[in-house]
Amino acid sequence: MLTYFLIGLVAILIVFGVLIYNRLVSRSQMANNGWSDIDVQLKRRADLIPQLVNTVKAYAAHERELFEDVTEKRARALAAGDDLASRSAAESALSRPVARLMAVAEDYPDMKASGNFLELQKELSETEGKIEMARRFYNGAVRELNTSVQSFPANLLAGAFGFRERAYFEVDMASRALPEVDLGGAS
Template sequence: MGTSILIVFLILVGIPLLLILFVIGIYNALVRLRNQVDNAWSQIDVQLKRRHDLIPNLVETAKGYMKHERGTFEAITQARSQAMGAKTVSEAAKAEGALGEALSKFMLVVENYPDLKANQNFLAVQEELTGTENKIAFARQSYNDQVLFFNNKIQMFPSNIIAGMFGFTKRDFFEIEVAAEREVPKVSFS
């Protein structure tokens, strides 16, 4: 008699308790993943701002050596102000893509100026720029990794049930907007 009451009691209390603990565990995992996604996104933001800050420095250092490259400088400055003024995420992605393109064009032009390439200040700015470009790329890579984990968790059973209950929604990947960055650069000898 006594033992059967105990068993019923355990089933009535134990199973819901386990279920609650299970739900709490999954909920916390989802929150942790979402925070990681947000953190990765803010990393991209930090590095993009840093790129904007570097550009005046770069232009200032290079201007004296590259008197005949007015167009290149203008393209960079314009792309920078557009990127800084971007309001929405898609706008920002587009503008940043254009800025990246302008910068890589500039780096190609630099090859024609051996004096500039030997300048210590320019080398320092160039290293900072390379570092920042890489950091943007790696931040994007890390963000996309985190989004993949998060989206997988949201879509897979049984965490999809809990995600649905508490309104966790899928995040978008940060894709490269400019087609040129995706393609392998073509070399022509004309």
């Protein structure tokens, strides 16, 4: 009788362990998916920036230092790869000169009326919104994963199976306060 009880107990523990493991895998995959979404949108933004620089450059040739700053920060952001801390810092650093670049447009009414510039500005704005949505999704998935990794009894299995807490993707406060660019009622 004791043998059946022990076999039943071991079976219950195995099933319980499998359920915990599967939940950890699911939450880890959600975090991976979230990071992939962020990465896609950051690459899209990086692809739009050279077009924006070239458009502004045609109107504001004397802003050479700003163009070089944007180009350098874009290269650093692309080189940061998947290291969350360095990627987050590089993307925050890139946001500042891009915001200044958009503000330069205020000084050039002809550029503000340019269809090419308006389309690039619209695409960049939409991409920034998508980055924010992807960041929220990723951070939510990371919160769920981190909670599971830290909670009992999952924490007993998480370390053994290689599940670790992940860092949130944060943007520093300076880059959140991007200047508003009024394009004269363009929609």
